Amino acid sequence: MPASPDQIAHARDLFGDLGDISTGGMFGGTALYAEGDVMFACILGGTIWMKSDATTRAAYETAGARPFTYAKAKGDQVVTSLMALPDSATDDPDEAIEWARLSYPPALAAAQKKRREKARKAARA
Template sequence: MDVADLVDIFQAFGPVRVKRMFGGHGVYRDTLMFALEVDGTIFLKADDSSKSLFEGAGARPFAYARQGGRTVVMSFWSLPDAALDDPAEAARWAELAFAAARRAQQAKMQRGMKPKLKPKAGAATRKN
């Protein structure tokens, strides 16, 4: 699958940017990656709010084997087949994926802004 194919699939979703990565492509809207294409399969970002919708549509999670044989399952699920030929359906799934990507970004920012409540074990503390 090439860049033009990916842009075409998501045309009803709006303008997307495609970057080559991991032997496939990352698909972005604004600064958020909401889709990943690997070996001709499109995977969309999912989370606890949307995962059951992907499962119900017969989608499968993106997984890969790491060095040492451990399998890693990521929070990306395959685009349902019906959406490949239906731009409106692809846009509907892309909206779900983009919303999941936004929630993940917000959670990451909140985690980064939390103050440390206690020092790490073995860390020196200052007494006045």
């Protein structure tokens, strides 16, 4: 289910220092974008999930964050590229923006990869 207007407003308040935050649909939830197409976080099931990769995962784990998990027929699927915003940051814009800045490089890398793939597809058309 997409995030409520209140959840989106709260996320925009938390990450306001990143500038204009746009939103879009994602896995039935709501993706949060900086700079138009850099998906640095999303809201799924009422939780804010931050973009992560091998370089950031340990910091999230040390802060007690858990990876996004969803059920499949053969068992739970763990998505380590999305880590929960640590509980201590859910109501602290100063801390939340630090996590957003940590998540920005992996989010930018993913956006750049999508841009390249889109450009390749357009070139073939």
